Amino acid sequence: MSKKVPLFIDGEFIQSTTDQWIDVTNPATQEVIAQAPVATLDEMQRAVASAKKAFLTWKEVPVSERARVMMRYQALLKEHHDEIATILASETGKTFDDAKGDVWRGIEVVEHAANIPSLLMGETVENVARGIDSYSYTQPLGVCAGITPFNFPAMIPLWMFPLAIACGNTFILKPSEQDPLTPTKLVELFEQAGAPKGVLQVIHGGKEQVDFLLDEPAIKAISFVGSVPVGQYIYRRGTENMKRVQAFAGAKNHCVIMPDANKSQVISNLVGASVGAAGQRCMAISVALFVGSAREWIPEVAAELAKVKPGAWNDTNAAYGPLISPQAKQRVENFISQGVTEGAELLVDGRNCEVEGYPNGNWVGPTMFSGVTTDMEIYKNEIFGPVLCAMEVDSLDHALAVVNANPYGNGTSIFTASGAAARKYQHEVEVGQVGINIPIPVPLPFFSFTGWKGSFFGDLHAYGKQAVRFYSETKTITARWYESDIADVSGPNMTIHLK
Numbered sequence: 091m092s093k094k095v096p097l098f099i100d101g102e103f104i105q106s107t108t109d110q111w112i113d114v115t116n117p118a119t120q121e122v123i124a125q126a127p128v129a130t131l132d133e134m135q136r137a138v139a140s141a142k143k144a145f146l147t148w149k150e151v152p153v154s155e156r157a158r159v160m161m162r163y164q165a166l167l168k169e170h171h172d173e174i175a176t177i178l179a180s181e182t183g184k185t186f187d188d189a190k191g192d193v194w195r196g197i198e199v200v201e202h203a204a205n206i207p208s209l210l211m212g213e214t215v216e217n218v219a220r221g222i223d224s225y226s227y228t229q230p231l232g233v234c235a236g237i238t239p240f241n242f243p244a245m246i247p248l249w250m251f252p253l254a255i256a257c258g259n260t261f262i263l264k265p266s267e268q269d270p271l272t273p274t275k276l277v278e279l280f281e282q283a284g285a286p287k288g289v290l291q292v293i294h295g296g297k298e299q300v301d302f303l304l305d306e307p308a309i310k311a312i313s314f315v316g317s318v319p320v321g322q323y324i325y326r327r328g329t330e331n332m333k334r335v336q337a338f339a340g341a342k343n344h345c346v347i348m349p350d351a352n353k354s355q356v357i358s359n360l361v362g363a364s365v366g367a368a369g370q371r372c373m374a375i376s377v378a379l380f381v382g383s384a385r386e387w388i389p390e391v392a393a394e395l396a397k398v399k400p401g402a403w404n405d406t407n408a409a410y411g412p413l414i415s416p417q418a419k420q421r422v423e424n425f426i427s428q429g430v431t432e433g434a435e436l437l438v439d440g441r442n443c444e445v446e447g448y449p450n451g452n453w454v455g456p457t458m459f460s461g462v463t464t465d466m467e468i469y470k471n472e473i474f475g476p477v478l479c480a481m482e483v484d485s486l487d488h489a490l491a492v493v494n495a496n497p498y499g500n501g502t503s504i505f506t507a508s509g510a511a512a513r514k515y516q517h518e519v520e521v522g523q524v525g526i527n528i529p530i531p532v533p534l535p536f537f538s539f540t541g542w543k544g545s546f547f548g549d550l551h552a553y554g555k556q557a558v559r560f561y562s563e564t565k566t567i568t569a570r571w572y573e574s575d576i577a578d579v580s581g582p583n584m585t586i587h588l589k
């Protein structure tokens with residue numbers, strides 16, 4: 091019998107009373123390794139009640155103590171890094187190294203959350219009028235909630251609950267139903283770090299559970315990461331219900347390759363950024379724009395890509411793992427077939443990929459098209475698989491026009507030896523995260539994750555100072571104290587008092 095994933099409500103791991111369970115599979119074998127519950131209404135209401143109650147005491151806990159919980163949590167995550175990565179690899183199919191990277195990028199956010207006292211500092215101005223001072227405080231919102239995708243089951247929950255809780259909020263997490271074991275381990279360690287009962291709750295399920303969070307009046311802010319249609323839906327419904335919402339969505343990330351770039355750097359970076367993690371990264375490079383004579387490198391990129399071998403989570407030579415599900419594999423293979431029909435040239439074909447010893451894995455081999463045009467479905471859609479689309483353009487201006495016309499704006503890169511070309515690109519490109527000779531420019535947690543356009547719905551982004559603002563309210567105080575009210579310290583009463 092496979093393991094039943096618990097809910098975490100009111101400080102306890104409990105088994106759901108639901109009669110609906112979702113299979114969690116190992117994507118390399120299809121073995122059912124666990125079952126995630128579809129939380130009942132009663133369970134979700136208990137989670138909200140507990141989070142509301144815990145907020146009343148947690149917001150009064152001194153900020154330095156809240157920071158210390160994050161310090162202990164960071165140490166525990168590091169101590170259990172390999173164990174979390176093993177769980178993560180078994181349910182996502184990621185290679186062990188990639189799984190460790192997923193956990194590590196989350197640990198870095200917890201480190202940032204441990205700096206919460208200075209992040210919460212407000213502003214002060216003395217004498218805004220004669221004898222009047224103004225100052226501001228940053229106060230928590232209340233109960234916040236997070237809905238996370240399958241592709242980073244450690245990093246993305248850790249983008250959310252540590253900072254929200256460090257700010258003094260309580261938090262309800264609804265992880266992806268496809269890989270709930272990693273978040274369960276993260277929560278177990280959070281409890282061990284000394285987080286008081288009720289500050290974090292975990293419910294499992296899908297749309298019905300998300301709708302509950304979107305409609306529950308006690309929840310003040312919703313963080314979401316996932317696909318575009320779901321992100322748009324969550325943003326609309328959440329804001330209609332007068333909640334604060336940040337929704338991070340899909341992407342189509344372009345890499346611009348100038349002819350003066352370092353060719354070997356371009357090839358190795360492009361290969362890793364396009365098919366690494368089976369292309370299941372919102373910051374994967376899925377379109378390479380070869381400018382001018384750089385187009386001559388396309389066959390060499392294809393030759394290097396063709397050498398890349400996927401493999402199982404426990405194969406140390408594997409470059410990447412399987413796709414998350416048979417449906418995801420089918421979807422990617424359909425796109426590859428569609429690209430051929432649309433007239434793109436298939437230089438490397440990842441369909442019908444086999445990995446020895448794992449006949450049932452959701453394998454798709456590295457895939458590359460050339461001659462892709464912007465009207466093709468393989469260009470217009472986020473394929474979310476190990477597929478690179480190569481396009482040829484005449485100039486940097488032409489490349490900029492293509493990238494800026496694309497509805498997404500998560501990440502982009504330019505490879506060049508020219509500072510002037512890089513400067514022009516970073517300045518004019520309408521994308522929120524830009525790499526210069528760096529293929530996947532994910533900002534570290536003291537910055538924020540700043541996707542633009544169709545890749546993000548909301549105002550304030552994940553982690554960094556922006557997340558602190560997202561998870562808090564600013565209270566501005568204007569104060570006057572009348573000097574005439576100061577007690578007469580020389581009077582007889584005061585003298586007695588001072589004795």
Ligand code: NAD
Pocket residue numbers: 237238239240241242264265266267295296297298300301315316317318320321323338339340341371372472474500539541545
């Ligand atoms: P998804 O949208 O299918 O699911 C994300 C979450 O939403 C899950 O918890 C799921 O249970 C819930 N959900 C699914 N359908 C729903 C519905 N109809 N109503 C309400 N909730 C629903 O996304 P996924 O497949 O898990 O993740 C991959 C997507 O996430 C890709 O598009 C990827 O680009 C995107 N992503 C974006 C970022 C970013 O920072 N921009 C980061 C990681 C992943």
